[in-house]
Amino acid sequence: MSDTYRALTRKYRPTSFEDIVSQEHVSDTIKNAIKQNRLSHAYMFCGPRGVGKTTMARVLARTINEIDISIDGESLNQTLNIVEMDAASNNKVDDVHHLRESVRIPPQNGKYKVFIVDEVHMLSKAAFNALLKTLEEPPEHAIFIFATTEPHKVLPTILSRVQRFDFKRISVEEIVQRLRKIAIDENISIDEESLHVIAKKADGALRDALGLMDQAIAFCGDTITHNELLQALNVVGTDRLFEFMECVKDNDADQGLELINTLLQEGYDIQEYLIGLTEHLRNLYIAHETSKLYLVEASEETKKRYQKTASDFSRDDLMRMLHIISEAQIKLKDASQPRIQFEITLLKLIHMERSEQLSDLLAGLQELKKNSGNFVAPSHKGSTQKEPKSEDLSNKVSEPEEETPDTTTDSVPKGQKRIDSEEEIEIEAEEADPEAAESKKRSEAKEEQLEEDDDFDIGAPALITTLTRKARASVQAEKQNQNGNSEKPNTKNPAEKEVPEKITTEYVQEIWLEYLESLKGDFPMLLHLQMERAKVKKVKGGEIHLECDNDFAQKMLDEQSTDLQFKLKEFTGSVLRFNISVGEKDEKDKPMSVYERFKQIQQKDPIIRDIVEIFGAELEY
Template identity: 55%
Template structure:
């Protein structure tokens, strides 16, 4: 019994064009060519594995030479008129030369001598070139049929001499229909879900599907059940995928980790599970769309299940999940601990913020942003006692009566802070403050912080020159927020200084005459760090009221810019003229040269001395160091 058994792939190999599944565009073309007697001398059948390329070549050879159905397809090679060659094992130029000798011999019976060359892309370049002339000018009795899964490896000169037909993958539904017919003939009991598992596992190849069916029959017998089939083929079942997404939906980390542990114990391949999970989430997204369920390759019961589960996720959530899983599928190939990374992916999906939660958070932030510019009113203010309201009205009336004359109003506006403190809550009664002695009206409205009057010799650009960044806190022991207040306090409390005679400053030579006294003032009144940096700067140029200095480090530049106002005031004490100091960084080339290695110095010498470069090139001189 075992000796007479033939695999399903061999038993149910198509014998006619009508038996070939899902390749009607090729079958109809070849049948019409035979009817009209317009048979080409060379054909190229291209497509993925297991879709019927070699089978189509045998059917064409049978139809052209009118071979009867009693001759098996595999026995066609035994006839004198049909020669079948495997290019994977006969790929050398000697094999092609031997084939050319056979081509010369006319057919013993029949109309044509047909040469079927399978996996033709495996031929060497020399073998292809040896076949070119025969393809271009073949004998009238010869027909070549090439089959390949990789047409891009075939020489373009070969492709231009043949008629090319591209075979397509067979759909899941077509494979299921073909398997049903075979199971009916073989009296095999199998459910719809199991047929879909085999069809999806075959990945568009009917030959692979028949091989998987043989494997399932060997494991389960003639009564194939879904659970046993999953165990036999070691494939990921739909129940496991739905359990995985169920743990994500419920945000149950314990269930997710337990599921992964069970998968590992069953020997599931993580990469295969991630591929199935990617397709599973893709199907959920399609089910969420609602009107594209024909794109999902599953049974009607599974499609309904997809629709139910998809209601728990939004489209944005499914897209994010799809992105995470596909990214993990790519990265998981190269990691040393794939299980740990698989568990990390599960935890990411479980703890991922849902789009609905993110939408609420964004809405709250937008609402907060809208209300940021509006003062928040106290809702309890509407229930004020009448007595407190009258007190506030009396206070406002008193403030209006004490309004100063217009002449003093401007001083009050200048001295008044920009942000007034908020009114005290009327629910808290302020403590009585002892009344101060009455002052004259003018004195009462002018005893605020005084604004210093500009000096007569002060030019209009004084404010612009003194503009700089806030002073660094570590230099003066103060923060950048209160530094200006201390300076203004010192200016207000300082005694009137003696007027310094203005110096005539036309260029850097005039600046240099006053530079040493200026440095002495800096040394006495400024931090020592600033003084030492000022000793290192160089005078570069004087452009109007701006003095250009140069330093060899970025720190000196920043330090001078931070203390711009102080330096300008010190310089005015010495010269009577306000000068804004701008410091730029200029690297010291000599110091940079000192840091060069001996080999780099040797190269620099060669660039400067052409004679030395000539000696090095002629004699191959090298530096010994």
């Protein structure tokens, strides 16, 4: 190393277009413009920090004025033909007036007088306006070069008078190549993994990479090792991240807590660790696809390690982990106890159920659904009769019984005769009291609909809700197969009913259930449910007064009142206007919490109860 210290960012500043890294689209355009003598009078170089905007301006000024390479780039400002101005500290109108006076003076030697304005977006609006006329019609010897990191802050009137070039971030591999060459020139020993750590830490800025390289040399000397570099830059190494993923793989919470404690004692920032873990999970996700491995910015040895570790996790698991980490980064900013929140986040990853375990759960639920064909729904609250199990029924059907002579039918299994006898009893009961039987069937249908509505409103996980509905559909299909020959209840056509001359409250209440049944299929199910909950208070003066239990129901019924009125006309023979109001809620009608409703559904639905008991399902809310 040289005895006279000079920062690497200054020592290795490019002096030619070929030395500028990763900005070929700009340098090639400018070189062609110089060859064809088509130089513009004003350029705008835009891009993030440390990518070579000011350096490109100096190289352009050096090239068009044929300045000797022995003159350092920082010394160009001392020549009479190149003027550099920092707009961050010279942003007033007077500074622009001074610049305009300098433009009039021709170059002392050379062909052009170049004005380089750095951080031009810092100029005030008045200063920009003072520069407009000079910028639009400068002398033939004047060339303006503006550099900025925030082009959106520059006035459109300025942007329309310049040629704009957008500089891009420098890739990790290009920074690594540049650092490797500088390390050879400086006789510095450094491994590939350390070069990648510096390049990724620089975030696309070569100037930042050279500054980090200087810092590493000051800490480690001529030999830079990976562990010392991580300590010097306070960067979370890939070894620590792989170690944590081992804890996640083995569900080892104790080792995970120990690792967290070690990280915090060594002074690592929590947010920095989460950022590193996010990139680590992203690389593992990409490593599942070998053809996309070029997207992972790491050494070849680390890429192979990513491939090996990626096989321990599915892509679904990695996506869920990324979601947990991204949420934690937001929550940590406002957390009163960041360490506790940090530990909880990492423990979530460790205890998270894997996709393979969820597949086993789905297989178990699928088996449960297949067996649900033999399931007998529990009786209503008013009934105390215990339903026999499917196994008991099968045993009873298979047991030999004493045959009895039957002169009207062919020989049929005893179990079928028993079912037929039960159906006959039900038919006899319907014939004895048809109104009671019809009312019972309606109440049963309404309870089933309300149970489905509970499943919809509870907000339970989609997995449980979907499987429950499928199981219930399977049970209903089985019942329909068993009762396929049963007679459907006779319903009269509303047109055949005798309509009184004066529509009374009693008549509307009498036909109300049939009216509600007629809404099915013609109106949305949600509207039908709200109509079922509405109460008929009275009929007066051509209006039917309905009472709802909430504002939402009132608004919905008001919007659909016209269609509902014409539907009711089929039963009343005349149109009754709907007068809808919201009734006062009793204390007992106070809505239950989500968890209370979930507990209630468990009591009603044995399939959900079995899921909770067998598989340990929980409500995520």
